[in-house]
Amino acid sequence: MTTAMKEQMDSASVQNPGTRETMLSLRNCSLSFGNVPVLDKVSLDVYRNEFISILGPSGCGKSTTLRLMLRLLSPEAGGEVAYSSPDLSLGMVFQKPVLMPWLSALQNVMLPLELGEKKFSKGEARDKAESALRLVGLQDYLNHFPHQLSGGMQQRAAIARALAADPTVLLMDEPFGALDELTREKLNFELLRLWESPETSLSSIVMVTHSIHESALLSDRVVMMSPRPAGVTDIIPVALPSPREAGMEELPEFHRTVKELRKRVKHL
Ligand SMILES: Nc1ncnc2c1ncn2[C@@H]1O[C@H](COP(=O)(O)OP(=O)(O)OP(=O)(O)O)[C@@H](O)[C@H]1O
Numbered sequence: 001m002t003t004a005m006k007e008q009m010d011s012a013s014v015q016n017p018g019t020r021e022t023m024l025s026l027r028n029c030s031l032s033f034g035n036v037p038v039l040d041k042v043s044l045d046v047y048r049n050e051f052i053s054i055l056g057p058s059g060c061g062k063s064t065t066l067r068l069m070l071r072l073l074s075p076e077a078g079g080e081v082a083y084s085s086p087d088l089s090l091g092m093v094f095q096k097p098v099l100m101p102w103l104s105a106l107q108n109v110m111l112p113l114e115l116g117e118k119k120f121s122k123g124e125a126r127d128k129a130e131s132a133l134r135l136v137g138l139q140d141y142l143n144h145f146p147h148q149l150s151g152g153m154q155q156r157a158a159i160a161r162a163l164a165a166d167p168t169v170l171l172m173d174e175p176f177g178a179l180d181e182l183t184r185e186k187l188n189f190e191l192l193r194l195w196e197s198p199e200t201s202l203s204s205i206v207m208v209t210h211s212i213h214e215s216a217l218l219s220d221r222v223v224m225m226s227p228r229p230a231g232v233t234d235i236i237p238v239a240l241p242s243p244r245e246a247g248m249e250e251l252p253e254f255h256r257t258v259k260e261l262r263k264r265v266k267h268l
Pocket residue numbers: 033038056057058059060061062063064065228
């Protein structure tokens with residue numbers, strides 16, 4: 001999120017979500033795999049400059065919702081996936097870093113830039129990949145291969161790969177689920193720092209997580225999905241101050257949000 005973008009966010013629109021600019025919308029999206037209905041009339045707006053978490057029972061359709069947002073899947077008739085502009089740029093980070101083991105960190109980040117729709121030259125791809133790796137703190141590991149990186153570093157490389165393509169909206173599918181708790185906590189705050197940094201193009205983040213704690217700490221809004229066929233049951237705003245910082249878990253608002261989310265998860 002650039003400083004200019006932040007400045008565009010007027011206080012009226014924060015107080016009244018109805019006036020906020022929508023980057024991406026799912027409207028009435030239903031989807032089945034074969035004869036198994038997975039999503040049932042899912043509607044969700046992703047606003048400019050917000051961090052959304054999606055919480056829901058295992059197998060309910062959270063990853064499927066992200067794939068719809070990416071337009072890798074299409075909704076059934078009557079549903080729509082709308083973007084704020086035809087060239088809205090989306091990035092994706094998966095639970096596993098999915099790095100090519102025979103390529104260095106730098107080559108892994110360069111690869112989609114050289115092969116993707118925009119097709120950057122080798123020199124441009126190298127520059128973009130180097131700055132993305134610097135942003136995630138891997139500037140000293142450019143030539144390391146994935147097996148020479150820790151799990152957290154591999155996931156940072158995967159985040160760098162997504163950031164290198166300058167996405168406006170970043171979709172993340174349980175990005176820190178496979179990491180130990182300390183690394184996960186560290187990466188949570190690193191992600192927030194990247195999101196707030198004027199050096200990235202990021203406006204909005206949508207993150208699937210299984211962690212109530214993580215969703216309360218990071219998000220502006222938490223989207224709760226029901227069991228399959230999933231719908232959006234609740235959208236809970238989190239009123240913690242921004243920027244989010246370590247120690248905010250001590251605030252009454254954090255405890256109130258966690259309690260509220262736990263209560264609603266129990267009812268799913
Ligand atoms: N390509 C596919 N073909 C058939 N069924 C699929 C396909 N992809 C997902 N499913 C099914 O759709 C349902 C929703 O899957 P999805 O991965 O979206 O759930 P999820 O909420 O992300 O799960 P988890 O929290 O366990 O990661 C599951 O029952 C899954 O088996």
